[in-house]
Amino acid sequence: MQGYRERYPQVELELNSNEGIIDLLERRTDVAIRIGRLKDSTLHSRLVGNSRVRVLASPQYLAARGRPARVADLGKHTLLGFTQPEALNVWPLTGADGEPLRIEPDVWSSSGETLRQLALAGVGIVCLSDFMTAQDRAHGSLVQVLPRQTQDARQPIHAVYYRNTAISARIVSFVDYLVEAVRATEFGGRAPRRGA
Numbered sequence: 001m002q003g004y005r006e007r008y009p010q011v012e013l014e015l016n017s018n019e020g021i022i023d024l025l026e027r028r029t030d031v032a033i034r035i036g037r038l039k040d041s042t043l044h045s046r047l048v049g050n051s052r053v054r055v056l057a058s059p060q061y062l063a064a065r066g067r068p069a070r071v072a073d074l075g076k077h078t079l080l081g082f083t084q085p086e087a088l089n090v091w092p093l094t095g096a097d098g099e100p101l102r103i104e105p106d107v108w109s110s111s112g113e114t115l116r117q118l119a120l121a122g123v124g125i126v127c128l129s130d131f132m133t134a135q136d137r138a139h140g141s142l143v144q145v146l147p148r149q150t151q152d153a154r155q156p157i158h159a160v161y162y163r164n165t166a167i168s169a170r171i172v173s174f175v176d177y178l179v180e181a182v183r184a185t186e187f188g189g190r191a192p193r194r195g196a
Contacts, residue, residue, distance in 0.1 A: 081105025
């Protein structure tokens with residue numbers, strides 16, 4: 001958010017983290033970021049980008065527990081997963097039945113950030129989006145597990161807000177900034193050329 005603050009110093013930001021779906025009017029919130037498929041809603045949405053999901057673990061965890069060589073090896077490991085929605089516990093790997101692998105977590109959380117911190121602490125193996133873990137992977141604090149068996153699965157990221165007759169300039173500026181930031185992450189730290 002530092003880049004946004006530098007570009008728009010006159011806009012006051014208040015950031016709230018909530019893993020559930022909130023009522024924007026009740027919470028007096030201009031914009032919410034939603035990951036995954038959107039349900040039908042009266043809200044207006046803009047696709048900010050797509051983020052690849054990968055199966056990850058810390059080098060310390062893998063040194064202690066061993067690196068899985070096959071998808072079936074995950075059964076011998078501590079798997080970190082989401083309490084909801086259940087779709088987030090479908091990993092981009094193929095199970096023994098030929099279907100996408102639905103895991104049964106050993107440790108559950110409603111928060112992606114909590115799962116990330118648990119993985120960084122060496123608690124287990126997790127499946128998270130690149131936008132959450134790009135820096136961790138770049139620094140080597142999380143490494144991809146089973147990369148050859150991993151399918152190219154991506155989660156859509158939407159900005160949602162109420163559509164009024166005149167959308168405020170602060171909402172437009174913030175959503176435009178998010179689009180730039182996510183695309184820069186998708187394209188390895190550089191924004192794509194126009195028309196790309």
